[in-house]
Structure formats: structure tokens, C-alpha cells
Amino acid sequence: MSPSQYSLNPLTNELSYRALPGVREYVVHSDAQIWSITSIAFLTLCAIFSYVMRDIVYMRWVIGCALAAWVWIKFNTVKEESILAVRNVGVQVKTTYLSGRSVSQFIERSRVCDIIIHEAITMWQVKFYMAIITAKQDKMTVVFEHLLPPLNPTLITVYHGARSMIFSDTNP
Amino acid sequence: MPYNICMVSDFFYPNVGGVESHLYQLSQRLSQRGHKVIIVTHSYGQRTGVRYLTNGLKVYYVPTMIIYSSATFPNLYGFFPIFRNIVIRENIDIVHGHGAFSSLCHEAILHGRTMGLKACFTDHSLFGFADASSILTNKLLKFTLSDIDHVICVSHTSKENTVLRAALSPRHVSVIPNAVVASQFLPDPTAADPNFITIVVISRLVYRKGMDLLVAIIPRICAMHPKVKFIIGGDGPKRIDLEQMREKHLLHDRVELIGSVPHHDVRNVLIQGHIFLNTSLTEAFCIAIVEAACAGQGLYSFFSRLSGPNTVINFLPYRLLVVSTKVGGVPEVLPRHMINYAKPEEDDLVIAVSKAIHMIRYEVVKPATFNDELKDKYSWKNVAERTEKVYDLISMTQNSPLIERLRRYYGCGLYAGKIFCMVIALDYLFWIFLEIVFPRDTIERAQRFPYKKYQTFEYSKRCELSTTTDSKKDI
Numbered sequence: 225m226s227p228s229q230y231s232l233n234p235l236t237n238e239l240s241y242r243a244l245p246g247v248r249e250y251v252v253h254s255d256a257q258i259w260s261i262t263s264i265a266f267l268t269l270c271a272i273f274s275y276v277m278r279d280i281v282y283m284r285w286v287i288g289c290a291l292a293a294w295v296w297i298k299f300n301t302v303k304e305e306s307i308l309a310v311r312n313v314g315v316q317v318k319t320t321y322l323s324g325r326s327v328s329q330f331i332e333r334s335r336v337c338d339i340i341i342h343e344a345i346t347m348w349q350v351k352f353y354m355a356i357i358t359a360k361q362d363k364m365t366v367v368f369e370h371l372l373p374p375l376n377p378t379l380i381t382v383y384h385g386a387r388s389m390i391f392s393d394t395n396p
Numbered sequence: 397m398p399y400n401i402c403m404v405s406d407f408f409y410p411n412v413g414g415v416e417s418h419l420y421q422l423s424q425r426l427s428q429r430g431h432k433v434i435i436v437t438h439s440y441g442q443r444t445g446v447r448y449l450t451n452g453l454k455v456y457y458v459p460t461m462i463i464y465s466s467a468t469f470p471n472l473y474g475f476f477p478i479f480r481n482i483v484i485r486e487n488i489d490i491v492h493g494h495g496a497f498s499s500l501c502h503e504a505i506l507h508g509r510t511m512g513l514k515a516c517f518t519d520h521s522l523f524g525f526a527d528a529s530s531i532l533t534n535k536l537l538k539f540t541l542s543d544i545d546h547v548i549c550v551s552h553t554s555k556e557n558t559v560l561r562a563a564l565s566p567r568h569v570s571v572i573p574n575a576v577v578a579s580q581f582l583p584d585p586t587a588a589d590p591n592f593i594t595i596v597v598i599s600r601l602v603y604r605k606g607m608d609l610l611v612a613i614i615p616r617i618c619a620m621h622p623k624v625k626f627i628i629g630g631d632g633p634k635r636i637d638l639e640q641m642r643e644k645h646l647l648h649d650r651v652e653l654i655g656s657v658p659h660h661d662v663r664n665v666l667i668q669g670h671i672f673l674n675t676s677l678t679e680a681f682c683i684a685i686v687e688a689a690c691a692g693q694g695l696y697s698f699f700s701r702l703s704g705p706n707t708v709i710n711f712l713p714y715r716l717l718v719v720s721t722k723v724g725g726v727p728e729v730l731p732r733h734m735i736n737y738a739k740p741e742e743d744d745l746v747i748a749v750s751k752a753i754h755m756i757r758y759e760v761v762k763p764a765t766f767n768d769e770l771k772d773k774y775s776w777k778n779v780a781e782r783t784e785k786v787y788d789l790i791s792m793t794q795n796s797p798l799i800e801r802l803r804r805y806y807g808c809g810l811y812a813g814k815i816f817c818m819v820i821a822l823d824y825l826f827w828i829f830l831e832i833v834f835p836r837d838t839i840e841r842a843q844r845f846p847y848k849k850y851q852t853f854e855y856s857k858r859c860e861l862s863t864t865t866d867s868k869k870d871i
Binding site: 344374 | 485
């Protein structure tokens with residue numbers, strides 16, 4: 225599938241999709257960047273501190289830890305999450321981080337029991353999420369687990385699109 | 397005018413009890429009348445998150461810490477963020493708390509008032525004034541009820557008790573008794589053993605239900621009347637005393653301890669009896685005796701409701717006599733001809749039970765349409781109508797400004813008033829903080845459950861039937 229022919233079409237400011245006969249992919253982007261304003265401010269602050277306190281030995285360790293923490297956070301920030309549904313083959317859920325690393329999970333069609341939208345209570349809020357109930361597995365696979373987009377345009381579009389691929393035999 | 401109501405209590409299913417079933421039945425009837433009802437309670441083991449019950453009743457199981465007997469550890473401000481989120485996403489107008497022991501209920505009313513919602517409280521139990529736990533709970537209740545729109549009590553005795561405990565004006569307290577789903581307690585006269593007179597006792601076997609009295613009277617009654625049998629259902633700390641009494645007087649064939657009975661089986665136990673005995677020492681409103689009176693009615697009334705005029709009716713004059721201690725709200729529950737009273741003393745109870753046995757044996761009983769009578773008197777439809785009137789009343793009141801609320805809390809006591817004012821002030825500041833950090837427009841509103849789609853009957857006919865059967869889906 226060459227990207228020029230089947231390109232990513234934006235639907236909303238965070239959701240875009242790619243469609244082929246029998247294949248649908250929905251991608252949710254976050255607006256996280258490596259060099260955001262806060263990161264640049266933080267790095268300049270570290271640079272200033274390391275110059276001002278260059279005599280104090282233990283401050284090097286402190287600044288080193290702060291820089292290491294910043295790098296770790298950037299490595300674990302999610303850039304985009306996607307769900308790819310292929311008719312009669314299965315569903316793939318992928319998470320891409322800022323560093324370029326991606327983690328994906330594939331569930332074959334025979335193991336997909338249902339695709340649902342439900343609400344869950346997190347620490348201090350109640351959020352909608354979309355999940356795939358897989359056979360022979362205790363936990364559901366949550367789609368867009370880190371970004372948790374809103375229900376109204378995003379989740380409902382993805383829900384209908386994915387279900388039409390997985391749970392119907394004819395073209396939508 | 398349809399309201400969006402949030403019922404809050406620590407006590408809800410899967411915990412079984414009076415408050416839980418009251419919440420469930422009331423919520424079902426209110427949603428049938430067109431309001432939106434959600435229930436907020438704490439999580440039970442693995443059961444956390446959002447669940448949908450029959451007819452789209454949404455329950456939020458909020459993860460909290462539990463200290464004792466399913467009551468939450470009171471963390472005053474920890475509950476606020478999630479409660480505010482739930483209330484905003486569901487567009488709640490009215491917060492209705494149940495149960496004075498439930499700290500979740502007190503917190504929800506407090507936070508609801510801070511956010512400017514209307515609040516209402518239902519009290520289900522009676523309290524003393526003398527012992528340490530009562531004094532503390534009464535002070536807490538005084539705190540919560542200083543700034544509330546309306547209070548509902550389940551009996552007139554309970555109203556007196558609540559008004560005294562919380563120093564309220566009686567004008568702000570309504571009495572709406574509990575109800576029973578009469579169709580769950582249909583009688584069956586063939587189930588009782590004709591050779592014996594069976595006395596049924598179903599209650600939690602704890603001190604406040606008068607188990608010591610029961611232990612004292614059973615041997616005396618068994619000695620006085622040779623053809624009398626006891627069936628005791630329920631479990632608790634006093635079960636050991638009952639078993640010891642059974643061993644001591646060798647009553648193994650006369651006294652049967654069947655252990656804890658799930659609610660759907662209660663009717664099957666009740667129909668085996670001729671007499672229902674209630675020995676509680678304190679009771680705000682005893683729904684058990686209403687259930688018992690329903691379950692032992694004349695067969696005539698049962699058949700005449702369902703079958704046509706040409707059916708042969710087997711007419712058996714029979715009813716479940718109720719014998720109860722005359723405490724608390726019990727005298728308000730049943731009409732005089734359905735119940736025998738006794739003082740909560742051993743001798744008086746023995747006399748009352750003997751009188752009941754005499755009435756059964758010599759068939760002094762009058763066949764009556766008790767199930768129909770009670771069905772009209774104690775119906776959840778009636779409770780929901782009256783509760784809706786309370787909601788109409790409180791929607792018309794205006795919200796008082798913060799200074800007025802502080803003034804009300806200040807009057808709670810010499811030191812307590814000042815402490816409560818500090819709590820309220822901090823609550824208000826916390827609310828402002830939450831409004832800034834989690835603005836209202838970032839909270840996505842919940843979808844409204846399509847009630848109309850799942851209701852195939854008109855609501856009035858629906859209210860007649862039991863709500864335990866699943867709602868029929870639209871085809």
C-alpha cells in the first residue's frame with residue numbers, strides 16, 4: 225500500500241483515517257513534540273543552573289537526574305495511536321512514541337468477540353473508552369489507551385468504522 | 397418536570413439489605429416517571445466503575461477505602477473531584493443521600509451544596525442519644541443537616557427521632573414510608589404443615605433484633621404448646637445462643653435453624669408459617685412484617701385477581717398472623733387487625749404468642765384481602781409520587797449565598813460550629829480550585845440512556861408489575 229495513493233485523510237483535528245477496500249485505519253494524534261516550549265524552557269533553566277553552580281559538586285548529580293527524567297518522559301510520550309481493521313483478518317492496535325518506537329498488538333478475527341464503548345472511572349474523572357473483547361483473555365484490549373479521545377466525533381466514528389469491517393460480510 | 401437525580405449511599409447491591417432495595421426500587425419508579433436517576437456508591441471488591449442495571453439505571457462504583465461493614469473511610473476532600481466530575485457529566489440537579497451511617501452520603505451532600513445543587517436526605521434508622529457512637533453520629537448528622545433542603549423519614553417515630561437528633565424544624569421533614577413489592581410475596585396456603593402450628597422468624601441474628609428475647613421465649617412456648625414448631629432464618633453473632641438453647645432444652649425437632657436466606661427465597665420460607673414473630677428492640681420501620689402480612693393472605697384474593705369469573709375458587713380462610721414488639725415505628729406499619737403487639741419483655745411476648753396460637757388453632761381469624769389492601773397502601777409507585785413532590789418543593793427554593801451557609805453551620809455548637817465553618821470554607825476554596833484546574837467545558841457529558849426505547853408498556857401499567865423481571869426490549 226503506497227502512502228501516496230492511500231493517504232491519511234483528516235477527519236477532526238486529532239483523528240485521521242485511511243481507507244482501502246476491506247481495510248480501515250484510524251489514527252489519533254496527540255500534539256506532543258520533542259522540542260516544545262516547556263522543554264526548551266526547562267533545558268535552558270538546567271543550562272543556567274549548571275553554569276551558575278558549576279562549583280557545587282552534588283548539583284551535577286541533581287541536574288543529571290533532572291535531564292535523565294526529561295529524556296525518559298520524552299521517550300514515553302505517545303505521539304499517535306491507531307487501530308487498523310482488516311476484514312476477515314483481524315484488528316491491530318498500535319501505539320507510537322515520540323522516539324519513533326512503536327508497540328503493536330494484533331488480534332485475529334476469530335478471537336474478536338466484540339468491540340464496545342464503555343465508561344471507566346480513572347483517578348479523578350470518568351472517561352469513555354473503546355475496547356476489544358478478545359476470547360481466552362481476561363482483560364480487554366483498550367484502543368487509544370493513552371490518549372483517550374472524546375466520545376463525540378472520535379470514538380463513535382472509529383466504533384462504527386471498525387465494526388463495519390469486522391462484523392459485516394459485505395462492503396459498507 | 398423531569399429532574400436529574402443522583403442517589404448516593406454506601407449501601408447498594410451487591411450488599412443486601414433494606415436501604416439497598418429501597419434505593420433500587422425508588423430509582424426504578426422515578427425513572428419510570430421520566431426522571432433520570434443515577435446511583436453513586438463505593439466499590440465492592442472487584443466491582444468498580446460504571447454499571448447499568450435494569451431499565452438503564454446507571455450505578456457508579458467509586459473506588460474508596462472501606463472501614464467497617466461496608467461503610468467508607470471518611471476522606472472529606474478526596475471524594476470531591478470524582479463526585480464533581482460525575483455530577484457535571486450527568487447534569488445533576490438534585491443530590492439525594494440515604495443512610496446516616498454512610499459517610500459517602502454525608503460527603504456527597506456537603507459537596508453538592510457547595511456546588512449549588514439541591515440536597516435531600518432520607519433517614520432509615522433510629523438512634524439513641526446516650527452512648528458514644530450515637531453522640532458522635534448525631535453531631536455529624538447535625539452538621540450535614542444544617543444546610544439541607546429537605547429530609548425524608550420512613551415513619552413518624554423516625555421523624556421525631558431525627559428532628560430531635562439534628563435540631564431541625566419539623567416543617568422541613570416529610571414522612572414517606574417504605575414499600576414492598578407485593579407481587580413478590582404472593583401467598584400459598586398449601587405450603588404450611590397442617591399438623592403443626594409453625595412460627596417463622598426471619599431477621600439478622602443480632603442483639604438489636606431482640607435475639608435474647610427469642611432465646612428466652614422459645615423453650616417456654618414449646619413447653620406450653622406441644623404442637624408448635626419454629627423456623628428461624630438468618631445469620632449473625634447470636635446464632636450460637638440459639639443453638640445452645642436448642643441443645644439445652646432438646647428441641648431439635650421443634651426448632652429449625654435454616655441459616656441465611658437470600659431475599660428471593662424469603663417468600664418460600666414465609667409461606668411455610670402460620671405466625672410471623674418479630675422481636676426487635678428498636679425499629680424505624682419494619683418492612684419484614686409487611687412482607688409477612690402480604691405472604692399469608694386468603695387464596696380467594698389471589699385467584700380473583702388473575703382468573704375469570706367461571707373458575708372454581710378454592711376458598712381457604714388462612715393468614716399469616718404477625719406478632720411483634722411494640723417499639724419504634726412498628727405500630728404505624730400495619731392496621732390493628734393484622735398484628736398482635738407485645739412489650740419487649742419475655743412474659744408479655746409469651747402471652748402474645750399464645751394468643752396468636754389460640755387464634756390460629758380455633759380459626760378465629762377472618763379471611764381478608766390483605767394482599768390487595770397492602771398492595772395499595774404500600775406501593776413503590778406511591779413512594780415515588782411523594783418523593784417527586786418533595787423534589788418539586790426543593791426545586792423552588794433559592795440557593796443561599798456562602799455567608800448564609802456559614803452562618804447556619806456556625807450554630808451547630810460552641811466549638812463544633814467553628815470547626816464546621818472551617819471545613820466548609822476549605823471545601824469552597826477546593827471547589828474554586830477544581831473549577832480552575834478542571835474546567836467545566838472539558839468534561840464530556842454522558843449519553844442519556846434511551847429509556848423510551850426499552851419501555852413497551854405505559855408507565856402506569858408498568859408500575860403494577862414487579863420490577864425484578866427484565867424489561868422487554870423493543871423488537
